[in-house]
Amino acid sequence: MRPCATKKTVFLIAFAGIIIGGGIYGFRNLGAWLVVSDPLPSSLDVFFTLGGEDSRLVYSQELYARYPRAIWLISYPSAAISRALKKEGFDTSRIAVVDTCQNTRSEIAFLSQRLSLAFPHLFRPAALKAATTGDSDDSLKIGIISNWYHMRRIKVIVDRQLPKGAYSLYYLPASIATDPYRYSYKKWWRKKVVRSIVFLEWEKILLYLVRHV
Numbered sequence: 001m002r003p004c005a006t007k008k009t010v011f012l013i014a015f016a017g018i019i020i021g022g023g024i025y026g027f028r029n030l031g032a033w034l035v036v037s038d039p040l041p042s043s044l045d046v047f048f049t050l051g052g053e054d055s056r057l058v059y060s061q062e063l064y065a066r067y068p069r070a071i072w073l074i075s076y077p078s079a080a081i082s083r084a085l086k087k088e089g090f091d092t093s094r095i096a097v098v099d100t101c102q103n104t105r106s107e108i109a110f111l112s113q114r115l116s117l118a119f120p121h122l123f124r125p126a127a128l129k130a131a132t133t134g135d136s137d138d139s140l141k142i143g144i145i146s147n148w149y150h151m152r153r154i155k156v157i158v159d160r161q162l163p164k165g166a167y168s169l170y171y172l173p174a175s176i177a178t179d180p181y182r183y184s185y186k187k188w189w190r191k192k193v194v195r196s197i198v199f200l201e202w203e204k205i206l207l208y209l210v211r212h213v
Helices: 003-028 054-066 081-087 104-118 125-133 148-161 184-190 192-212
Strands: 046-049 071-075 095-098 140-146 167-173
Touching: 046 054, 046 104, 054 071, 054 140, 071 104, 081 095, 095 104, 104 148, 140 148, 148 167, 148 192, 184 192
Parallel strands: 046 071, 046 140, 071 095, 140 167
Antiparallel strands: none
């Protein structure tokens, strides 16, 4: 074999190895890429629980106790949940329920509207300037609660739908104590239910990007 042909063969083998290795790495991390998780902040002003599994509500109840000054917003199919929480001893004056959201986009639209109405000063040019220079004392701390597999799609939608303002966002997936699949993303392909979740989330993310870029 001629030297140039040998070099070409080696290059093709190396290139194929890189492609295959990259494909395997990407496939193994399809679940991990869906995870967006921030450490719990020292305080929260508002946290929003998106509709879905009960594990989100259970975890949110823990956060409600942890942050006694925070306003808790809940997306739930029935406003009657307020009565149930009140019976459990929760101070419902700090709880607001929206039962009209149909999907994640409408939930983030609700959050955007709620923040703009409740804290209009945070979205004014002066507040934005102060936030970018680090001189703002009015920065609102907002937590977003869902399950681990949902967080990346939420962030994609938030980045496009939530107006820029003097606030800090914290993505807080339900903890392992309340979400039995919290760490399943590490070996997501091993369980059928988790595989279905991961593929469905990727499908939804790609569809959203195609339609809303």
